[in-house]
Amino acid sequence: MPELPEVESVLRALTDLDPSFPGRRVREVRILRPSAVDGPVEQFVKELTGAVFHEILRHGKYLFFRFTAHCATSSRWMVLHLRMTGRLFLVQANHAVQRHTRFYLLLEDELALRFDDPRAFGRVWLVDSPKEVTGRLGPDALAIGHDGFLRQLAQQNRQLKLLLLDQSFVAGIGNIYADELLFRAGLHPLRVSGSLNHNERERLFSSMHEVLTQAVQAKGANIDGVFEAGSFPVAVYKRNGQPCRNCSSMIHKERIAGRGTHYCPACQPAV
DNA sequence: CACTCTACCTGTGCGC
DNA sequence: TGCGCACAGGTAGAGT
Structure with a gap:
């Protein structure tokens, strides 16, 4: 996708x-x-x-x-x-x-x-x-800078997964990279944006920026069993049932915001 | 106002 | 083997 x-x-x-x-x-x-x-x-x-x-x-x-x-x-x-x-x-x-x-x-x-x-x-x-x-889109997710992102974030109080998929918040993130960047940030997809502390907000921005930058360099994602041209290795997407690469816990999948959502329950604690 | 549901599509992969 | 069906997901627009 x-x-x-x-x-x-x-x-x-x-x-x-x-x-x-x-x-x-x-x-x-x-x-x-x-x-x-x-x-x-x-x-x-x-x-x-x-x-x-x-x-x-x-x-x-x-x-x-x-x-x-x-x-x-x-x-x-x-x-x-x-x-x-x-x-x-x-x-x-x-x-x-x-x-x-x-x-x-x-x-x-x-x-x-x-x-x-x-x-x-x-x-x-x-x-x-x-x-x-x-006009209907938010700032491009790769073009937006640190300060601009935090400004956007400050205006929201919604579940992170929902927020990241909303193209009027930032444009360009879909289901795969939403899961990937939340994993990198160590944030549970159901965390509400308004509850993030300073450190967590910083992690959300830097993870988004790193994941997207590295995926561009890799010419896109590499997903097991799915044809994708790129070589960016996914950590959680479609890896449910497989061990987390950080802690070996089982990657979990559930339906959040109507989408298949993949995360590590240990690395991305619910509260 | 904020959320959820459905339509749009078709290839894949499951259960029976 | 073959059939039917749920499922995948970005977005717009309708519904609650």
Whole structure:
């Protein structure tokens, strides 16, 4: 499930694989699954055909592609959310379409930007400004600094698991990294944010920052039995029934805030 | 106002 | 072996 580190890796892969990606012109747009596009499909195709990409940004789990349409002066943005199983990548234009390919953009130099998504939760939008999307989001979880995070935290009094998953608190953390950073911080997912002492608040920020930074460096998470491109080793996610790497206690799983939540009962005491 | 539930999807892995 | 079904999860929107 792509969260901040995985989405950041997608962005870096695009620009590393193809340093001239910003600057490329779209020759053709093919939509295989119209429901992947928010809004009228014809307009999506029409606007992007002949458009030129200028830059790619990320905020939370969203990617923003700035482009200028073929005979327009002002910029427009293609916004993408991978949701659960979406994958965005560059391929050769003749690369065979897969069963789950939802759409692709044929670019110059026989390249194609392709979106595959088995679960079909992923979506793409065209908007005038990223703010139309990021306006509902909190600060990016990796861009936010120590002081900004503590300010955000001071305004809340909610269960930590719920808080971390709330994209309007900070954007980019999903179920995997919420569990991972709470483990690193030694905080139980049901602890209420308002009850944290100074030291615990500091640990929450530093753990969030370290986990996300290291996961970006590792190009995403490595989860046993689940296909993920990255090599960040998870300590608790899907490790229920296995020994904690700190203390050998059994990793526990329960449903919190409607999500499968994994933690070490010894390292993350309830009170 | 704050929380919970459901829809959206389909591959996986279980029990029978 | 094969069938049916619960489950996984991010987000929006509806419901309590």
